Every structure is written in structure tokens, then in C-alpha cells.
Amino acid sequence: MAGTEMPTVYDPGTVEAKWYGYWEKNKFFHTAVEPDREPFCIVMPPPNVTGQLHMGHALDNTLQDILIRWRRMQGFNALWLPGTDHAGIATQAKVEEQLAREGLSRHQLGREKFLERAWAWKEQYGNQITNQLRRLGASCDWDRERFTMDGGCSGAVLEVFLQLYNKGLIYRDYYITNWCPRCQTTISDIEVDHQDRPGHFYYIKYPVKNSGEYIPIATTRPETMLGDVAVAVHPGDARYGHLVGKNILLPVAGREIPVIEDEYVDPEFGTGAVKITPAHDPNDFEVGMRHRLPQVQVINRNAVMTGEAGKYAGLDRWDCRRRLVKELDSLGLLIRVEDHTHAVGHCYRCSTVIEPMLSKQWFVRMKPLAEPAIRVVKDGRLRFVPERFTRVYLNWMENIRDWCISRQLWWGHRIPVWYCGDCGEMTVAKIPPDQCSSCRGKKLEQDPDVLDTWFSSALWPFSTLGWPQKTLDLAYFYPTSVLVTGRDIIFFWVARMIFSGVEFMDDVPFREVLIHGLVLDALGRKMSKSLGNGVDPIDVIESHGADSLRFMLVTGNTPGNDLRFHFERLDGARNFANKIWNASRFVLMNLYDFDSGQDLSRENMTLADRWIYSRFHRVAEVVTRNLENYDMGEAARVLYEFIWNEYCDWYIELAKPRLYGGDSGDRAATQYVLADILRGTLELLHPFMPYITEDIWQRLPVHKGRTIMKAAWPVPEKWSLDQEAEGHMELLMEIIRSVRHIRSEMNVSPGKKAEILIEAPEDGPREMIQKWSGYVETLATGNVLVQPALAGKPDQAAHAAVGGVEIYVPMKGLIDVSQESSRLARELAAVERDLAKVRDKLSNQSFLSKAPAEVVEKERSKETGLSVKQMSIAKRLKMLGN
RNA sequence: GGGUGCAUAGCUCAGUGGGAGAGCACUACCUUGACACGGUAGGGGCCAUAGGUUCAAAUCCUAUUGCACCCACCA
Numbered sequence: 001m002a003g004t005e006m007p008t009v010y011d012p013g014t015v016e017a018k019w020y021g022y023w024e025k026n027k028f029f030h031t032a033v034e035p036d037r038e039p040f041c042i043v044m045p046p047p048n049v050t051g052q053l054h055m056g057h058a059l060d061n062t063l064q065d066i067l068i069r070w071r072r073m074q075g076f077n078a079l080w081l082p083g084t085d086h087a088g089i090a091t092q093a094k095v096e097e098q099l100a101r102e103g104l105s106r107h108q109l110g111r112e113k114f115l116e117r118a119w120a121w122k123e124q125y126g127n128q129i130t131n132q133l134r135r136l137g138a139s140c141d142w143d144r145e146r147f148t149m150d151g152g153c154s155g156a157v158l159e160v161f162l163q164l165y166n167k168g169l170i171y172r173d174y175y176i177t178n179w180c181p182r183c184q185t186t187i188s189d190i191e192v193d194h195q196d197r198p199g200h201f202y203y204i205k206y207p208v209k210n211s212g213e214y215i216p217i218a219t220t221r222p223e224t225m226l227g228d229v230a231v232a233v234h235p236g237d238a239r240y241g242h243l244v245g246k247n248i249l250l251p252v253a254g255r256e257i258p259v260i261e262d263e264y265v266d267p268e269f270g271t272g273a274v275k276i277t278p279a280h281d282p283n284d285f286e287v288g289m290r291h292r293l294p295q296v297q298v299i300n301r302n303a304v305m306t307g308e309a310g311k312y313a314g315l316d317r318w319d320c321r322r323r324l325v326k327e328l329d330s331l332g333l334l335i336r337v338e339d340h341t342h343a344v345g346h347c348y349r350c351s352t353v354i355e356p357m358l359s360k361q362w363f364v365r366m367k368p369l370a371e372p373a374i375r376v377v378k379d380g381r382l383r384f385v386p387e388r389f390t391r392v393y394l395n396w397m398e399n400i401r402d403w404c405i406s407r408q409l410w411w412g413h414r415i416p417v418w419y420c421g422d423c424g425e426m427t428v429a430k431i432p433p434d435q436c437s438s439c440r441g442k443k444l445e446q447d448p449d450v451l452d453t454w455f456s457s458a459l460w461p462f463s464t465l466g467w468p469q470k471t472l473d474l475a476y477f478y479p480t481s482v483l484v485t486g487r488d489i490i491f492f493w494v495a496r497m498i499f500s501g502v503e504f505m506d507d508v509p510f511r512e513v514l515i516h517g518l519v520l521d522a523l524g525r526k527m528s529k530s531l532g533n534g535v536d537p538i539d540v541i542e543s544h545g546a547d548s549l550r551f552m553l554v555t556g557n558t559p560g561n562d563l564r565f566h567f568e569r570l571d572g573a574r575n576f577a578n579k580i581w582n583a584s585r586f587v588l589m590n591l592y593d594f595d596s597g598q599d600l601s602r603e604n605m606t607l608a609d610r611w612i613y614s615r616f617h618r619v620a621e622v623v624t625r626n627l628e629n630y631d632m633g634e635a636a637r638v639l640y641e642f643i644w645n646e647y648c649d650w651y652i653e654l655a656k657p658r659l660y661g662g663d664s665g666d667r668a669a670t671q672y673v674l675a676d677i678l679r680g681t682l683e684l685l686h687p688f689m690p691y692i693t694e695d696i697w698q699r700l701p702v703h704k705g706r707t708i709m710k711a712a713w714p715v716p717e718k719w720s721l722d723q724e725a726e727g728h729m730e731l732l733m734e735i736i737r738s739v740r741h742i743r744s745e746m747n748v749s750p751g752k753k754a755e756i757l758i759e760a761p762e763d764g765p766r767e768m769i770q771k772w773s774g775y776v777e778t779l780a781t782g783n784v785l786v787q788p789a790l791a792g793k794p795d796q797a798a799h800a801a802v803g804g805v806e807i808y809v810p811m812k813g814l815i816d817v818s819q820e821s822s823r824l825a826r827e828l829a830a831v832e833r834d835l836a837k838v839r840d841k842l843s844n845q846s847f848l849s850k851a852p853a854e855v856v857e858k859e860r861s862k863e864t865g866l867s868v869k870q871m872s873i874a875k876r877l878k879m880l881g882n
Numbered sequence: 883g884g885g886u887g888c889a890u891a892g893c894u895c896a897g898u899g900g901g902a903g904a905g906c907a908c909u910a911c912c913u914u915g916a917c918a919c920g921g922u923a924g925g926g927g928c929c930a931u932a933g934g935u936u937c938a939a940a941u942c943c944u945a946u947u948g949c950a951c952c953c954a955c956c957a
Contacts (some may be wrong), residue, residue, distance in 0.1 A: 008917065194954085201957090219957060232957095266956055274957050283955045343954085356955095388886070395885075395953075487952090517887095522894090524950075556895050556905075561887070562951085566894060568906050575905095575919040586916030637896075637904080652916075660915080737923090744923040750912050781914090834901080841900090846937040855900055855938090862901075 004589055006699075010581035012545025012574075015695045020134050023694075028709045029139045031079040033476045040076035041480040042068060043461050043510075044140060045493070046148060048087035049122050050094050053132035055519035055527055055553075055565060056486055058537040061138050062550045063516060063632060064484045069139055069687035070627050071481075073713040079477055080139060081464050083146035084126055088412040088453040089183055089349050095121050095411070111410050118411045122147075132538055137546050137690045139709070146464045148456040149413065156463035157413045157456050158430040160504060165428050169365045170405075172417075172426070176278075176285040177404050179357035180347040181303035185408040186361055187347060188452060189401060190491050192354050194343040203271065203335035204328055206231055209247040209256060215240065216335055218270035220342055221280075222328070223321040226252065226309045227298035230276040231259050232287055234267040251333050252324065253310060262287050279358050295358060303355050317355070362406040362415060362449070366499075370400045373499035382498065382508040385630050386560040389490060389515045396491050397499075405452045412450030419445050458496035461509035474505075482630075483510040487517060487560065514630050517562035519553070524564055535565055547689035548573035554688060555636045576640060577692055580685075583648050584696040587674045590659055594671040596701040602719065604665065607732075607772050608654040609673045610725035615646050616677055617716035623684050624713070636688050643681060650733070650779075651677070657778050675700055680714045728768050731803045732775050738800035739780035742809050745823060746798055754782035757797070759806040762788045769805065782809075793879060799824065801872040803865065821880050828873045835866040 072078035106114045164170040177186045205214040233240040247256045278288030279297040298309040305312045328334040345354035384390040418427045420436035421443030465473040501509030527534040552573040557563045619642045626635035686693040697708040760766035773784040797810040
């Protein structure tokens with residue numbers, strides 16, 4: 001318990017090792033329904049089971065842990081529900097990699113065996129990330145840990161699919177979707193990452209049949225011309241009007257295709273004529289539907305040219321492009337090639353260029369689901385923090401398109417639809433049906449596809465609480481209190497949870513969404529595997545401690561903004577932890593003879609005691625308010641400043657002489673205040689730095705065997721707010737600072753005691769200064785003499801004027817009068833500059849009449865203070881002979 | 883094409899209507915009975931540019947410039 005057992009340098013490793021297991025074993029994180037207590041609930045964004053904790057997770061979970069620990073201390077029944085995500089594409093890719101190392105492919109293995117491998121993989125690696133979250137200090141209820149593919153969540157997925165299907169909100173269609181040739185699956189529109197890429201505009205002659213004319217076509221993807229089925233021009237375009245209805249002899253392919261008119265064509269862009277390839281372009285697909293054109297597929301699922309591509313069959317799409325352009329050129333059909341930068345769709349997982357591809361897929365009809373999801377946000381039933389993300393959300397929801405939910409993967413929730421081999425009818429069911437719902441045939445085959453991973457995460461806030469059962473958990477904890485997540489998954493996840501919650505629970509999934517930014521590297525780039533610029537949170541925890549990492553991630557940045565990762569800032573956080581450690585070490589070292597049963601009598605409090613209580617009172621209020629506003633960074637900053645600049649720099653320093661030099665009553669009282677403020681401060685800091693605060697808190701005499709996690713959040717009593725004490729301390733601090741300034745300027749050696757003459761008028765703070773002059777003596781190193789009026793002003797003395805008080809530091813023979821004069825002259829000039837500004841304001845009639853009274857009053861008192869200061873410095877200067 | 887964010891000390895960033903701030907870096911001094919991962923004192927900024935609103939603007943409005951990001955089917 002005693003501080004002497006504490007090393008002088010804080011070692012996060014040994015401290016952190018002590019506490020997580022203790023918390024978890026004692027079930028301090030566990031929460032059950034308690035109807036008389038108010039719930040506070042956060043569901044954790046489930047990290048992928050493939051996962052390695054990254055800085056984004058560290059930030060996200062630190063923010064959540066702060067909120068949860070704080071609310072728990074406030075007395076809420078606080079549930080933080082953790083879990084992991086099966087992450088279809090990502091996990092399947094990992095398992096396939098593993099197989100590849102054994103020389104196997106998933107197809108060789110077969111679906112069933114492959115899934116066994118995937119589950120084994122999940123069992124082996126799925127816990128890695130949750131253990132890393134433990135290192136971070138995350139106080140989530142592991143008893144309730146869930147997985148998107150566990151029985152409950154899978155049941156919820158089936159139920160949702162069925163309900164949406166029965167409402168006509170899920171349909172299957174032959175449509176053009178985004179195909180990733182590498183992942184070998186369709187992906188949804190938001191999974192396509194559009195990046196501007198330098199490319200080319202190829203101008204190609206399309207000869208009109210039986211005419212010497214040709215239509216110039218500009219395209220960025222010449223290889224798709226092999227699948228062209230028409231050329232479209234804008235209706236009424238004078239250039240091409242006479243050709244509409246005629247046929248084009250499609251170069252190379254040698255097919256005939258019609259010239260048609262369609263509003264889609266922009267006559268201003270390119271050549272005003274567009275080649276139509278319904279099988280390989282979403283716009284052309286639409287045009288093709290309107291004109292009942294055929295769909296000629298020339299590129300297959302491996303991005304290789306099909307048999308329809310004639311002699312180009314079997315070539316990779318880029319190879320085909322190169323060779324085809326060459327051929328067109330040699331045929332004299334290539335007009336020119338221009339550089340052209342355009343947005344190219346890439347797979348967000350693997351960055352492969354997406355190929356628009358025709359296939360039968362499942363979709364969710366979004367419009368009917370979006371509307372109520374827009375309403376709950378507009379009505380304010382669900383609030384985004386920061387508020388600006390509301391627009392991002394609404395904008396997307398209002399322009400939403402149907403969601404392609406089928407994936408050609410094996411790892412995931414298999415689509416609960418069976419096709420009849422006899423009549424072709426679909427049967428949708430939660431349990432595998434034994435006969436066709438239409439013809440009762442037995443030849444049923446289940447749809448081979450699985451659902452988009454986000455389909456199950458969309459249900460997370462209620463599937464994890466027991467839905468579709470009507471559980472007590474759901475009734476008690478839903479809607480959850482707040483969702484904390486990064487701005488990069490507002491569309492992927494937040495939006496989908498909102499419409500799902502509204503649809504199936506008839507209520508918002510959470511009342512507030514706290515959006516934070518991304519963690520960038522020191523150069524402001526996104527941390528990514530390919531750049532190799534990621535910083536591993538576990539490495540940081542090992543070098544600097546989890547508390548430091550948490551503190552660093554939370555400070556020095558505004559809600560919603562991105563955050564750059566700087567090791568200097570991490571060092572700063574570690575130094576802060578060390579400061580706390582050593583301040584506590586000092587306090588604990590001095591508590592060996594402390595009678596913890598004793599209470600402090602307020603009458604015996606010193607000015608410093610009253611001041612530190614008052615400051616603590618304000619800090620507790622501000623920290624609480626900032627947390628209420630989700631302003632964790634500001635709360636942390638306020639605590640940092642209080643601990644370092646007030647508790648350590650002033651209070652502890654003032655406590656020392658009273659601890660060692662006073663009587664036993666003084667010592668006891670000082671011990672009491674030191675420990676009491678330390679206790680309260682640790683409690684305020686605990687949500688941010690859980691380990692170090694627990695460790696120190698339990699060392700305090702009365703806390704042995706209790707946990708800070710269950711301590712009550714500090715709500716200071718009214719008496720502790722003491723404006724007078726704050727004012728008095730401020731004046732004394734100014735006096736001390738000015739004496740120190742003088743000493744430093746005059747090169748007085750730090751150990752040497754100075755004579756400090758303070759001239760304070762009788763009607764002013766004289767008595768107060770006299771009473772607490774010991775503070776000045778200790779902290780400015782000197783002997784203080786306070787007098788109403790000095791008989792003779794010492795000429796061999798440095799001078800300062802502070803708050804209506806004159807300070808002289810006599811220095812026999814040390815004062816260089818001219819040096820002192822110029823120092824004072826500089827100070828006088830500064831004072832006069834300020835004074836002029838203030839007087840300017842006060843002579844302005846409109847300021848006096850329009851500014852609020854307290855602002856005017858403030859300026860008046862500033863003027864008084866400054867003019868007193870000006871006069872005394874001027875007098876002093878005159879005395880010195882200037 | 884539409885939208886958002888950012889621009890403040892050498893660096894990284896707070897502050898968002900009434901006295902320009904912090905951390906790091908820098909200068910000088912200090913091993914003072916918690917801490918050199920420390921202490922004390924200090925230097926350093928027309929708060930991007932141009933207008934406007936206001937008694938008062940780094941802070942609100944408009945425009946401009948630069949940087950970053952998001953959305954969008956113009957071949």
C-alpha cells in the first residue's frame with residue numbers, strides 16, 4: 001500500500017497484467033436486466049474474425065469503453081455487448097489462402113469440408129481480436145459475446161429474409177451487377193470503390209452499312225465493342241438523324257447492329273454517339289432493356305474473353321484491349337487515342353477492377369425501407385454526433401438503390417431458397433423443405449449463394465439481444481443508447497441497422513450515433529496493409545501501455561475529425577501516466593501514519609485546501625458535461641491540466657511544508673485533502689485510463705479490495721465551490737510567478753533565499769497575503785515582509801506590480817540599474833498598449849450602450865487594474881532615475 | 883458534377899463572438915525529501931486571402947485559393 005513500494009518510473013506492463021483478469025473474474029463487466037435501474041447500452045461494432053486489432057478498432061473501442069465505464073460509475077446499468085463478424089469475403093479468402101498452402105482449392109475440397117475448415121479457422125483465430133480488446137481494457141460483457149453466424153444471429157437472418165420476402169421486399173432478378181473477378185463474387189454498389197485512373201479515349205470508326213459513311217464512337221473500353229448490339233444517338237441530333245434506323249457493320253466482329261435513338265445519350269459529350277453493350281455496362285443494360293436489344297456477353301467471370309469474342313476468345317480483358325486496338329488501327333478504323341482520366345470501379349476488398357456482369361441475383365427493394373429510416377432521423381428520434389453526418393446519411397438514403405445481397409461465396413448465411421427441379425418454383429423457408437411448395441416435387445436444390453455479410457450485421461442491435469424472441473433483454477435494453485463507429489461505415493452498416501431496426505423492432509436501434517474519424521499515419525495517409533504504414537496497437541500497448549494509447553487516441557482531436565498518429569503524442573501520454581504515478585507515489589508515501597477514520601473539519605482548511613476543492617468541483621462539472629456532449633478529448637484535456645498544472649504544480653508543492661513542518665493536525669488535514677482529491681481525480685480519470693487509476697485507487701487506505709469501477713462518479717458538494725479562495729490563490733500565484741520571473745531575469749541562483757517586500761494597501765488584500773505569505777516563501781524561495789506602506793523604497797531592488805500590490809526584491813549590489821530600468825520600461829510599454837486598447841473601448845459610446853453590462857464591467861475593472869499597474873511601474877522607473 | 887472537412891507558434895493540433903492556447907521542438911537555469919517520462923523562467927503567431935454583418939470577428943456570413951475526403955451510370 002505504501003508508496004515506497006512503487007517504482008519511480010511507472011511500468012504499465014506489470015500494472016496492466018494485474019487488473020483485467022481481476023475485473024473479468026469478478027464479473028464487474030456483467031450486466032443483467034434490473035427493471036428498477038436505468039439501462040445504458042452499447043453494442044460493439046463486431047470486428048472481423050479474420051482480424052488483427054488495428055488503430056481504428058483501438059480508437060473506436062476506447063471511446064465506447066470511456067462511455068461505458070463513465071455511465072456505469074454514474075449508476076446506470078451499463079451493458080456493452082461484444083461480438084465478432086464472420087466477414088464473408090475476407091474470411092473465405094483467408095481460409096482459401098490456407099488451403100492454397102496445402103496445394104488445395106475450395107472446389108477440390110467441396111462445400112461441406114470447406115465450411116468445416118472455415119469454422120475451424122474461426123475457432124482458432126476468432127478469439128485473437130477479442131483478447132486484444134482485453135489488452136486495451138475494454139470492459140464489455142464477455143458473457144454475452146456473440147457471433148454473426150451463431151445460432152441466434154443466424155435465426156434472426158432467416159426470419160428477416162422470410163419476412164422481407166413475404167412482403168415483396170426481397171426479389172430475384174437477372175440483372176447487371178458488380179463482379180469481382182478475383183473474389184469471384186458479386187458485390188453491392190457501395191462495395192465498389194471508384195478511383196480516378198488515367199486511361200484513354202479511343203475514337204473508332206463504325207462504318208454504316210451500304211454507305212461510305214461511318215459514325216465515330218468514343219470509348220474507354222474498346223474490348224467491349226465485341227459485345228455491342230447497337231449504336232445510340234440523341235433523338236433529333238442533326239449529325240446522325242439520317243442514319244437512325246440504318247445498320248452498322250460492327251468492325252472485327254462483323255455483325256450488323258442498328259442505329260437507335262435514346263435520351264440517355266448526351267449529344268455534347270464525346271462524339272454524341274454511343275456504342276451499346278448491354279452485357280457489360282449498366283447504362284447500356286438499361287438502354288438495351290428499353291429497346292429490347294440482345295445481350296452479348298463477351299467477358300466471362302474470370303475477366304477473360306468468351307467464345308462470343310471470336311478470335312479474341314480466351315484472352316484476358318486487357319490483352320484483348322491492346323490487340324484489338326492494334327487491329328483497328330491496322331484496319332484504318334482507329335481515328336485517334338486521347339488521354340482520358342476517368343473513374344474506374346475497384347473491389348473494396350482486393351482492389352481488382354470490377355467487371356459489370358449479367359447474372360441472377362437477390363436484391364432488397366430499398367425505397368419502402370428507406371422512407372421510415374429517413375423519417376426517424378428527420379424527426380430527431382435518432383441523432384448523429386457530430387450533426388453534419390446527418391446530411392451524409394440522409395443524402396444517401398434519399399438516393400438509395402436496391403441492395404444486391406447475394407454473394408457467390410460459401411462462408412456466410414446461405415440463402416434460404418430452394419428451387420424445384422421439376423417445376424422450377426422457388427420455396428422460401430427457414431427449415432429445409434422436403435417438397436416443392438408448388439408441385440410437391442422432391443427434387444429440391446438450395447440456392448448456392450450466401451448473403452452479404454452486412455445483411456446479418458444490419459440486425460446486430462436486436463439479434464444480439466434475442467430477437468426474434470421477445471426477450472426481457474430486448475424489452476429492457478432496446479433501443480440501445482448510442483452507437484460508436486467510424487465515418488467510413490455509415491452506409492455499410494449504420495444506415496442498414498437503422499432501416500432494419502425501424503422495420504423489425506418498430507423503433508430506432510440506438511438513440512444516438514457517435515461518428516469518429518479515421519486514424520491516419522504521421523503523414524496523414526490512411527493506415528493500410530499495402531502501404532505498410534500501420535501501427536499495431538498491441539506493440540504500442542507493450543511499449544507505452546494501454547492507458548497511454550487510450551489517452552493519446554482520445555486527446556488533441558475534435559469529434560468526427562481524422563486523427564494523425566504521432567509517437568511524440570504517445571510519449572506525452574506516457575509521461576502523463578508517469579506524472580500521475582509519481583504524484584500518487586508521493587501522496588501514498590506520506591499516508592503511512594494517516595488515520596483514515598478521521599474527517600476533515602472545514603474550519604481547519606487552508607486557502608490551498610479550499611482552492612483545490614473548488615478547482616476539483618469545477619473540473620468534475622466540466623468533465624461530466626463534456627462526456628455528456630461526447631467531447632471526450634476536451635474532458636481528457638481538462639483532467640490533464642488539472643492534474644499536472646494545479647494538483648501537482650501547486651497543491652502538492654504547498655502541501656510539502658505543511659506535511660513536514662506543521663503540527664500533527666496540519667499533517668493529518670493535509671493528508672486528508674491530498675488523498676481525497678487524488679481519489680476523486682482518479683475516479684474522473686478512470687474511464688480514460690482504467691489500469692493506472694485502478695492500481696493507485698486500490699492503494700489508497702480505505703479502498704483495499706474494492707474496485708474503482710464501482711466507485712460513484714464524483715458529484716462535488718456545493719460547499720466546495722469557493723470563488724473567494726480561487727481569487728485569493730490566483731493573486732498569490734501571480735505574486736509568486738512575478739518573483740520567480742525576477743529571480744530568473746536577475747540570475748538569482750535557485751537555492752538562494754530572497755528578501756521579498758510586498759507593499760499591500762490596508763484596504764486591499766494585505767491581510768490575506770500576510771496570512772498566506774508562507775506560500776510565497778515556499779514557492780518563490782524567500783522571506784516575505786508584507787507592509788501597508790514601505791517607509792523608504794529600496795532602490796537596489798527589482799520591482800513588480802501585481803493586482804494592486806507592489807513587490808520589491810532587494811538585491812544589494814546585484815542590480816544593474818540600467819538593465820532593471822529597461823526591463824521595467826518594456827513592461828510598462830506592454831501595459832500601456834493594453835491600457836490604450838481598453839480605454840479605446842471604454843470611450844466608445846456604442847460599446848457602452850450596446851455591449852452587455854458584464855462585458856463593460858469587465859473592461860472597467862481591467863482598466864483599473866492596468867492603470868494601477870501602469871502607475872506603479874512608472875513611479876518605480878522615475879525613482880530609478882528615468 | 884454535387885457535398886463535407888481542414889487551413890491558428892518550427893511540427894501536431896485545441897479554441898468558434900468580448901484579454902491568441904496546449905503538447906512536442908527551441909533558449910536559459912535547476913539532480914529542491916513524487917517524478918529529468920521532472921522543475922522554473924523565456925522566445926516564437928497581421929489565427930489562408932478578400933469582402934460583409936456587429937459596439938466587438940481567429941470565432942458568424944459570402945466569395946476565393948490550397949489540401950484532404952465522400953458521393954455521382956456521362957460512354
